[in-house]
Amino acid sequence: xxxxxxxxxxxxxxxxxxxxxxxxxxxxxxxxxxxxxxxxxxxxxxxxxxxxxxxxxxxxxxxxxxxxxxxxxxxxxxxxxxxxxxxxxxxxxxxxxxxxxxxxxxxxxxxxxxxxxxxxxxxxxxxxxxxxxxxxxxxxxxxxxxxxxxxxxxxxxxxxxxxxxxxxxxxxxxxxxxxxxxxxxxxxxxxxxxxxxxxxxxxxxxxxxxxxxxxxxxxxxxxxxxxxxxxxxxxxxxxxxxxxxxxxxxxxxxxxxxxxxxxxxxxxxxxxxxxxxxxxxxxxxxxxxxxxxxxxxxxxxxxxxxxxxxxxxxxxxxxxxxxxxxxxxxxxxxxxxxxxxxxxxxxxxxxxxxxxxxxxxxxxxxxxxxxxxxxxxxxxxxxxxxxxxxxxxxxxxxxxxxxxxxxxxxxxxxxxxxxxxxxxxxxxxxx
DNA sequence: CTGGGGACGGGGCCC
DNA sequence: GGGGCCCCGTCCCCA
Numbered sequence: 001x002x003x004x005x006x007x008x009x010x011x012x013x014x015x016x017x018x019x020x021x022x023x024x025x026x027x028x029x030x031x032x033x034x035x036x037x038x039x040x041x042x043x044x045x046x047x048x049x050x051x052x053x054x055x056x057x058x059x060x061x062x063x064x065x066x067x068x069x070x071x072x073x074x075x076x077x078x079x080x081x082x083x084x085x086x087x088x089x090x091x092x093x094x095x096x097x098x099x100x101x102x103x104x105x106x107x108x109x110x111x112x113x114x115x116x117x118x119x120x121x122x123x124x125x126x127x128x129x130x131x132x133x134x135x136x137x138x139x140x141x142x143x144x145x146x147x148x149x150x151x152x153x154x155x156x157x158x159x160x161x162x163x164x165x166x167x168x169x170x171x172x173x174x175x176x177x178x179x180x181x182x183x184x185x186x187x188x189x190x191x192x193x194x195x196x197x198x199x200x201x202x203x204x205x206x207x208x209x210x211x212x213x214x215x216x217x218x219x220x221x222x223x224x225x226x227x228x229x230x231x232x233x234x235x236x237x238x239x240x241x242x243x244x245x246x247x248x249x250x251x252x253x254x255x256x257x258x259x260x261x262x263x264x265x266x267x268x269x270x271x272x273x274x275x276x277x278x279x280x281x282x283x284x285x286x287x288x289x290x291x292x293x294x295x296x297x298x299x300x301x302x303x304x305x306x307x308x309x310x311x312x313x314x315x316x317x318x319x320x321x322x323x324x325x326x327x328x329x330x331x332x333x334x335x336x337x338x339x340x341x342x343x344x345x346x347x348x349x350x351x352x353x354x355x356x357x358x359x360x361x362x363x364x365x366x367x368x369x370x371x372x373x374x375x376x377x378x379x380x381x382x383x384x385x386x387x388x389x390x391x392x393x394x395x396x397x398x399x400x401x402x403x404x405x406x407x408x409x410x411x412x413x414x415x416x417x418x419x420x421x422x423x424x425x426x427x428x429x430x431x
Numbered sequence: 432c433t434g435g436g437g438a439c440g441g442g443g444c445c446c
Numbered sequence: 447g448g449g450g451c452c453c454c455g456t457c458c459c460c461a
Contacts, residue, residue: 289443289447296442310440316449317440324439338437344452345437352436372455373434380433 212218216225217232226232280290282297292314295301301311303318307325312318320342329339331346335353340346348370351357357367359374363382368374 291447293442312440314442314449316451317442319449321440340437342439342452344454345439347452349437369435370454375455377434 210218212225214225216227217229218225219232280293280297282294295313301313303312303315305311305318305321305325307322310321312321324341329341331341331343332339333346333349333353335350338349340349351369357369359368359371360366361368361374361377361382363378366377368377
């Protein structure tokens with residue numbers, strides 16, 4: 001089946017000077033015809049054009065289109081200014097996208113800044129502005145989008161018996177070969193193609209008139225040639241202006257071409273499948289060695305100590321256990337000479353010498369060297385279980401004035417000082 | 432009763 | 447996939 005080679009739409013990045021030469025009568029005529037078409041479509045009846053009609057605010061796309069035609073140079077200037085601002089916004093958006101996709105830059109950005117950038121990226125939705133900045137070519141009935149693209153989303157131009165890739169100008173005799181070319185040469189490419197200078201802007205279609213000796217339209221940034229002006233413009237948009245309008249719905253990364261996005265989405269699909277393979281169906285945890293991890297749930301302990309008969313679910317655990325039987329204690333403390341079988345045990349032991357107590361009770365702020373000490377302390381002293389609930393046996397502290405209860409004596413003292421300064425005396429724990 | 436320390440297995444992660 | 451590393455939690459004992 002022949003792939004459709006017709007371009008669907010075009011964009012005016014800058015106003016087309018040729019319209020300045022249009023006579024007012026012709027403008028009015030075109031506007032009248034367009035408005036009649038528009039009203040016919042909306043009402044279904046034949047509507048006569050009112051010449052003194054004033055468009056209400058805000059303007060619809062069609063109304064903008066009509067007023068642009070009717071008002072002539074003034075609107076042309078307005079569209080030109082708007083186009084410039086849209087170009088600036090597009091440039092900023094592309095810069096932000098690139099910044100967010102750069103891991104090295106991401107590391108240097110504070111989380112806060114990153115969040116602001118992402119919010120900004122979402123807020124800067126340029127589509128409505130771009131839809132205003134459309135070409136007056138074609139019918140207002142068309143839905144206008146900013147970047148040239150073929151009907152089926154491909155980037156192949158069908159010019160009879162040959163298909164031209166507009167990214168690189170490569171000609172393929174068949175659709176199959178053309179698609180293969182796209183996948184092999186461009187599908188995995190996220191960066192612009194090498195071999196061309198970046199363009200600051202793309203000329204309007206009406207200005208792209210120079211043909212090469214072979215009758216094709218050459219790109220001014222690179223030496224590639226294209227059969228049509230629209231194809232050349234699309235090439236420049238994607239390759240040299242790096243306009244990427246196809247965002248990945250999974251990670252937000254943007255791509256210039258649907259083929260790129262499609263190839264990128266396949267990496268997500270493969271990643272999801274890999275994640276599913278690595279995820280334990282019992283507990284949902286991800287684990288690189290799932291087969292071994294499953295023994296946690298099955299209770300399988302295939303490794304048995306030949307000395308004491310103790311079993312283990314993993315070989316390293318058995319090896320470590322055997323080292324204990326052999327009395328191997330290779331990790332000695334440099335301060336007291338005490339030796340340990342495990343490096344971690346020595347590390348834990350060193351805290352005795354340093355006196356470091358970096359773990360603190362969240363209630364009374366007492367310091368401990370181990371997590372388990374904190375848990376024990378909270379359970380014993382504050383009656384708080386590991387999940388943070390208070391046990392019934394805990395005596396608690398009570399304010400003698402208002403009888404309000406507190407978890408710690410410290411809290412009770414603070415309450416007394418703030419709420420009952422006149423009775424600021426030490427509270428005893430109630431039993 | 433409480434804090435502190437050694438011993439040791441469990442399990443995630445990385446090479 | 448195997449093995450080592452690291453961290454954690456628990457048990458037991460002592461002061």
